[in-house]
Amino acid sequence: MFAIIGFELKKSLQDRGLLFWTLILPIIFTVIFISIFTSGLSGSDRQQVIVSIVSGYTIMFVFFIMISMADSFIKDQNIGMVTRIESTPLPSLFYLLGKWISYMYIVIIQILILTTFGKVIYDIPLTQPLYLIILFIFLTVMVTGLGLALSLLVKSINMGIALTQVVALGGAVLSGLWIPIDIMPAFFQKISNFLPQYWAHQAFQDAMSGTLQVADLFKTLFVLIGFSLLGFIVALFAYPNFLRRSKG
Amino acid sequence: MLSLKNLSKSYKNNVALKNVSLNISEGICFGLIGPNGAGKSTLIKIIASVIQDYSGNVQFTNNKIQIGYVPQEIALEETLSARDNLHFFGRLYGLKGAVLQKRTEEVLSEIGLTERGKEKVKTFSGGMKRRLNIGCAIIHQPRFIIMDEPTVGIDPQSRRYIFNMIEKFKSNGFTIIYASHYMEEIEQLCEEAAFMDHGKVVENGSIEHLLKKHAVPSIYVKGRMCVPDDLSQTCSKGKDGGYLITANNPLAAMERMIHFCNENSGEIERLELVKPKLEDVFFSLTGSQLRD
Structure with missing residues (x-):
């Protein structure tokens, strides 16, 4: 399994598309939107907007890892890599776990870099660092878990890109990552309660500002675990079919 | 020895293999021949443990035998880089540390890529990729190598290089299963072969036996008044205005033609014995209809 993790990480380092989606684009978005939404603001209002944007775009853009995951699985399938790996002594499940873990590394690094960027450039507060680290880890597991499910279900990379955009952008809009949730219609506010992005965003902002209560942390972690499990279980069910498709 | 007993495999309603039984001796190159959809790749994937949901039995004399699988695709x-790919497969086969390093260098040398080991595979030619594809399957020094169409789309030099590698494997006592559409490759490399069609083994045995049993020898003749009436019935047009005549006893037929020619003041410009080919066996066993 460590061979798979190492190999995937090496591959990812060569992937310029991954660098663009995970770091360059979110940084560009963050800078542009902060400059637009903070003009004319100062003091705590300005900081509140910055915290919301930095955490919101971090959460939104971690979802784009699903494109790279789908691309990697479909490519492995198309070039016969899955079949070839199946002929080695590596248990089938280790291939899946190896891929999953390697993308967890990438996402956690992405979150750390985007948060550090927010801290260095905009001096965002990181008042509850332990809570934040726990949230980072759970968000990582959740996003990559859903990515795993999507990667094994889609049959082409275009399908993967389309679904990722629905999940990432649709989820971002409905969860208040773009527009503050309070000014959204009541119906959308209700929907946001069913989306992991909303819970993660609220908890991130509170932990940054130092107002996150333990009960709220656990509530958020519970939601993130739930979606992680959902992703992993769907992936486990889809995996045999993926292997069958790969083997022709 | 590898023993395959009553192997069957279906994909939904499509029967890919139907009661395939074969014995493959150690230390030989065994060819698998058949048209598209004959079941060769399915059989290979079963032997390589890629497909596990099949009925029947695959048994190696030595239970701990290591298998190297060269897929049809360039996986x-x-x-x-080439070195990264070899490292990866070496680790999957349980190699590590100095042993992995040593084997990587050895394999790079075996496949003729020592100088290019650090370069990315995407910069390689088709032949180099094919050689590396084989290299990744032999990194763990398997005694049993399964090759599925390993020379598709490569230049003659790389093909020759791969043939030399296979000859070397054979001389080291390795067993090779070689599936190919190129019958001249099977004829050149393999001692034994099996013909597959519609998921079944329709014939198998030594190449010599297959040629003797299924390929009728023929004679090429070009000239005037040199084909007796009885032989002209099996006569068909050949190249350069000559004729191809099939005969079970070609030497006797050639002798008769010379006599006939002398008696009738004929003239023989060219008279040659045409060696039977596996391709003749292939068409005689599977027919010449398209299999799209």
């Missing part, structure tokens, strides 16, 4: 990571 390599093109954004990484």
Whole structure:
């Protein structure tokens, strides 16, 4: 399994598309939107907007890892890599776990870099660092878990890109990552309660500002675990079919 | 020895293999021949443990035998180097540390890529990729190598190089299963072969036996007044205005033609014995209809 993790990480380092989606684009978005939404603001209002944007775009853009995951699985399938790996002594499940873990590394690094960027450039507060680290880890597991499910279900990379955009952008809009949730219609506010992005965003902002209560942390972690499990279980069910498709 | 007993495999309603039984001796190159959809790749994937949901039995005399599988596709990571790819497969087969390093260098030398080991695979030619594809399957020094169409789309030099590698494997006592559409390759490399069609083994045995049993020898003749009436019935047009005549006893037929020619003041410009080919066996066993 460590061979798979190492190999995937090496591959990812060569992937310029991954660098663009995970770091360059979110940084560009963050800078542009902060400059637009903070003009004319100062003091705590300005900081509140910055915290919301930095955490919101971090959460939104971690979802784009699903494109790279789908691309990697479909490519492995198309070039016969899955079949070839199946002929080695590596248990089938280790291939899946190896891929999953390697993308967890990438996402956690992405979150750390985007948060550090927010801290260095905009001096965002990181008042509850332990809570934040726990949230980072759970968000990582959740996003990559859903990515795993999507990667094994889609049959082409275009399908993967389309679904990722629905999940990432649709989820971002409905969860208040773009527009503050309070000014959204009541119906959308209700929907946001069913989306992991909303819970993660609220908890991130509170932990940054130092107002996150333990009960709220656990509530958020519970939601993130739930979606992680959902992703992993769907992936486990889809995996045999993926292997069958790969083997022709 | 590898013993395959009553192997059957279906994909939904499509029967890919039907009661395939074969014995493959150690230390030989065994050819698998058949048209598209004959079941060769399915059989290979079963032997290589890629497909596990099948009925029947696959048994190696030595239970701990290591298998190296060279897939039809170039299953390599093109954004990484040849060395990275070899390392990866070496680790999957349990090699590590100094042993892995040593084997990587040895394999790079065996496949003729020592100088290009650090370069990304995407910069390689088709032949280099094919050689690396084989290299990744032999990194763990398997005694049993399964090759599925390993020379598709490569230049003659790389093909020759791969043939030399296979000859070397054979001389080291390795067993090779070689599936190919190129019958001249099977004829050149393999001692034994099996013909497959519609998921079944329709014939198998030594190449010599297959040629004797199924390919009728023929004679090429070009000239005037040199084909007796009885032989002209099996006569068909050949190249350069000559004729091809099939005969079970070609030497006797040639002698008769010379006599006939002398008696009738004929003239023989060219008279040759045409060696039977596996391709003749292939068409005689599977027919010449398209299998799209």
